[in-house]
Amino acid sequence: MNATSTSSGSPESAKATLHRYLQQARDTLLWKLDGVSEYDARRPLTPTGTNLLGLVKHVAGVEFGYMSTVFGHGEGAPAWLDGTDPDPHVDMWARPDESRADIVALYRAAWANTDAAVAALDLDTESRVPHWPDHRNPVTLHQVLVHLIADTQRHAGHADILRERIDGSAGYTPSATNLPEHTEWDAYVAKLEQVAARFRDERTL
Numbered sequence: 001m002n003a004t005s006t007s008s009g010s011p012e013s014a015k016a017t018l019h020r021y022l023q024q025a026r027d028t029l030l031w032k033l034d035g036v037s038e039y040d041a042r043r044p045l046t047p048t049g050t051n052l053l054g055l056v057k058h059v060a061g062v063e064f065g066y067m068s069t070v071f072g073h074g075e076g077a078p079a080w081l082d083g084t085d086p087d088p089h090v091d092m093w094a095r096p097d098e099s100r101a102d103i104v105a106l107y108r109a110a111w112a113n114t115d116a117a118v119a120a121l122d123l124d125t126e127s128r129v130p131h132w133p134d135h136r137n138p139v140t141l142h143q144v145l146v147h148l149i150a151d152t153q154r155h156a157g158h159a160d161i162l163r164e165r166i167d168g169s170a171g172y173t174p175s176a177t178n179l180p181e182h183t184e185w186d187a188y189v190a191k192l193e194q195v196a197a198r199f200r201d202e203r204t205l
Contacts, residue, residue, distance in 0.1 A: 015123055018145045019115070025152035026111060028173055029056060030104065032159035040166045042094055052162050054093040055155045057103050061091040062151055063110040066144050070127045073117035076109035118145070 012020075033041055033052055041053045064081055068074025074081075080090045094103055123142040132139070164170045171177030 014142070015118060018123075018142070018149065019118060022114075022145065022149050022152065023111075024173070025149060025156050026059075026107070029059060029152060029156040029159055030107065031174060032156070032163045033100065033104070035169075036163070036166060038100065041100055045162045045165055049089070049092065050158060050162065051093060052159055052166075053100060053103050054091075055159050055162075056107050057094060057098075058091045059152055059155050060103070060107040060110040063114050063148060066129070066148060067110075067114050067117045070129050070139070070144060071117050071121060071125070071141065073113055073120070075113045075116070076106075077113070078106060114148070117141075 033056065036052065042051055044051050061078065061081055064074060064077040068077050068081070079085075094100070118141070121141050123140060123145075125141045126138045127141075128137045129139055129144070160170065160172075171179055
C-alpha cells in the first residue's frame, strides 16, 4: 500500500490512513532506541529530565489512557495509569526495576490495544475525554486518533534531538532520513553560528 491508494488502485480508507501515520510515528520513536546503551537510553538530556526511554513509556501511557478511559479498551494497561502513583513523573522515566525490554513490550501492548479498538469501532464513534474542557467534548475516535498521531510525532521529534545529542545519529526513518546527502555538517553548523552571531546583541521581541 502506498500513501494514497491500495494495491487495487482504489483510495485508501480514512481508517487505514490514520493507522498508517500512527504506526509510522510509533516505529520512528522506537527506532531512536536502537543501538544506544542502557545509560544513554535512560539519562536525562534536558533541564526537565527528558530521556529516550521515558518518551517511549510516556507515549505508551498516552495510547492506553485514551483508549481505556475514552473508549473502554484497556487490555494490558499499566497499573500506574490510574493516577494513584505518588510520583507525578511516573510515566516519564524508567525505574530501576523496569528494563528497556519491559518498556518496549508495554509500548507494543499499547499498539495492540489501540489497533484492536480501531478495528472494533467506527471512526465516528463518540465519547468524552474526561480531562478535556467541555467545549472540546464530545469527541470521535477519528479526533482521538489524530490527537495520538500529533502527540506521537511530537515526541518522536524530541527523541530525534536527544539521539543526535547522544551519538550524532539523525534521520526521520531508517529508509528515509530526510537529510541532504554529502553535507559537511561541521561547516554547515559553523556557517549558521557565524550568521547567528551577528544578531547576538539584538533585543528579544
